[in-house]
Amino acid sequence: MDKTVAALAEAVAPIQDGATVMIGGFGGSGAPIELIHALIDKGPKDLTVINNNAGNGHVGIAAMIEQGMVRKMICSFPRSADPKVFTDLYLAGGIELELVPQGTLAERIRAGGAGIPAFYTPTSFGTDLAKGKPVAEFDGRQYVQERWLKADFALIKGELGDPMGNLTYRMAARNFNPLMATAAKHTIAQVSRIVPPGGIDPEQVVTPGIFVNSVTEAAIPQQEEILNRQEAVYP
Amino acid sequence: MDKTVAALAEAVAPIQDGATVMIGGFGGSGAPIELIHALIDKGPKDLTVINNNAGNGHVGIAAMIEQGMVRKMICSFPRSADPKVFTDLYLAGGIELELVPQGTLAERIRAGGAGIPAFYTPTSFGTDLAKGKPVAEFDGRQYVQERWLKADFALIKGELGDPMGNLTYRMAARNFNPLMATAAKHTIAQVSRIVPPGGIDPEQVVTPGIFVNSVTEAAIPQQEEILNRQEAVYP
């Protein structure tokens, strides 16, 4: 079994117009910048993008939006230090937004990966974000029913990867990445280093390879935070 | 912060009659034999025990049952190489059984720890084990509603532990242990070795200390499988 793919372009090649794409990361931490930029090079349109945020500056997801690739964002916090690209387009009515509480977003993605079509959460009960959703009482407390969230593709960023697709993550860059890996039909990982099978201690694997379709090495990955401090623009 | 407790007896001291106790392990792998035997020494009665199985031979959970401590088992597979203690008592009407599919058992425990009071699963739909449970259709498929499972105490077995309560597990001994750690009001861990804070790489911690109340060292833990091959009996 060898899930490694030599080129970023090859890794993102299956992503077509209209796809729903989960993209890992919380702000810049764990954001698969190289995969996102490879996807911008390919240029599919009309995408639904699931991420905690809605981009920052003019790289990564912000650059995807700026290139007109994104029809809809599903996220919890579309504000950031410099969210101008999303903000301007949103206020102009050029992009849809589904706002989801952060823990509910994480749990919906986890449910998508785990075959749980719906679950109940106390989060958002009695708020505008629960409007139209079923509610139910359990043990005297009110809960909101939330549905699973799945995607056609997930773009994720790991630290180590092996040909089986096993992955580790670096510090808080873990965030949504392991969840999204489970919830997409096709999961594409970029890693800082590909090691041979057995090169990751079986107890230290965070994402087992069963959830991963392809692994590409991006040896010294870019950090969105640093790119934005350099006022980088992609492409 | 120091959650270490010197003696097994001290660790299990809070467990009183009538408590619901989750016990980690799948068969003997990951079974906290030393904690179970310390609990037998204390001898609380009328317990509800949650474990994948219902004991084997005359040690561990089987010994708890044999000592008349268990009112009810919640488990997926109360059969084993030598489940005579449970079997005899069950067939004599001396112990209750709530049978739960294994994946549903795991997910109910996870839900208990994660604040999810109910969820839907395809598992058991149309079977005797779904009788009396609400069903619902999502995307054209039928699902059964299952409730969270919580406990007063969890007895779990780790490999390394630190004074913050951070834990790792050894190989497949992980199984239900990390889930149960999250779903009990009071989680008691035995570990093979206590290391100082920082002695476990933050990325390799499987159970963060927030889920653990006390950690006791049982340096060379016993294996149920080996005890049973030796036809051991406790006490």
Next chain:
Amino acid sequence: MSAAINDIKLSNAQIAWRAAQDIEDGAYVNLGIGFPEMVAKFQPAGREAVFHTENGVLGFGEAPEAGEEDWDLINAGKKAITLKPGSTFFHHADSFAMVRGGHLDVAILGAYQVAQNGDLANWSTGKGGVPAVGGAMDLVHGAKRVAVITDHITKKGEPKLMAACTMPLTGVGCVTRVYTSLAVIDIEDGRFVLREKLPAIYFDDLQAVTGAELKVDGTVRDLIVPAL
């Protein structure tokens, strides 16, 4: 006729061998406890499946030598296993996320009864005793392909392939292929469709020991397996 069937029918090893031929290289596979575990031994040369055991291991290998067991490293049948390079450990909720979330390619299970609509009964005879279900009810609703391996008839000569199961169900409409001691049968649109049968058995005789109509849709191939 039962006697004749017992003379020609496949052994469990041969049934397992036949099931193994349909497992693709790189497939993620869960094998039920007991007889289905034999399938792992018969992977065709050049193919390597990744085996999942619901107690939290992916990519395990064969049993260790006697005396070399590590009892922290077991499968769902509580038998000692070994690791292969690239194996991983995970907890039970993640393990059943793999199962329920549709990430396994194949699950192969034993059966008491299989119905023509894909219903499976394999966890309880319904006759009392201590009930035990394990992961079977999860597995039948998780894997992309749920296959059954089984003797075609019971020891008493009664059909195990039924119009409708009479024993308590494990899952509804979940089985897609049955490998029996006499035949390979797909379940399509609520019907048994015969794909392969032993050359030594006539269709009518096979039908006679099957509890529901065997549909034929295209060629029925000979079921040929090595001596095992």
Next chain:
Amino acid sequence: MSAAINDIKLSNAQIAWRAAQDIEDGAYVNLGIGFPEMVAKFQPAGREAVFHTENGVLGFGEAPEAGEEDWDLINAGKKAITLKPGSTFFHHADSFAMVRGGHLDVAILGAYQVAQNGDLANWSTGKGGVPAVGGAMDLVHGAKRVAVITDHITKKGEPKLMAACTMPLTGVGCVTRVYTSLAVIDIEDGRFVLREKLPAIYFDDLQAVTGAELKVDGTVRDLIVPAL
């Protein structure tokens, strides 16, 4: 009167200091983005809380020196942090399992408005623009104790402690204590109960800038904080 209040009221640092005094040694604490983050600086000597950030770190420490940032190691406000011995990483679902599952002892959040029944509004002014909620709606239904730190009144002098919130809610009946620039107020049985107030403000003046009745139940202590 507003002018006088601005002369005597506590600074944000002083409000954060007061909130910090109620955090027990070893407590697991989540601090909201921005102003609430200041609470971490004012832990009493001899007490050490364990701080949780919802993006997946438990037990983090102070900000690194400028130039020493590792941008894989950030908090929910996307600021660089450092690790303390015994810290751990986990993914977002596990992180919010900690939150939603009731494992945090305290969450301290900012507020636009708090109602006497414990309702909180802190995520949207309801006036358009880009809405953003983050983890606030999860935090208010998770921690064992949900406290708010806030100016007692808005910049325009309007009450932030209300009979009922007029802005979109973050959570229903979730807040149990409010630390303001003038007072410490508990929420009990749908009422504001005054626990502490600045010695320099009369009860009636405090009531005048509070949007619902302040109940007194036992001693109202002086709210005394150090110069910060």
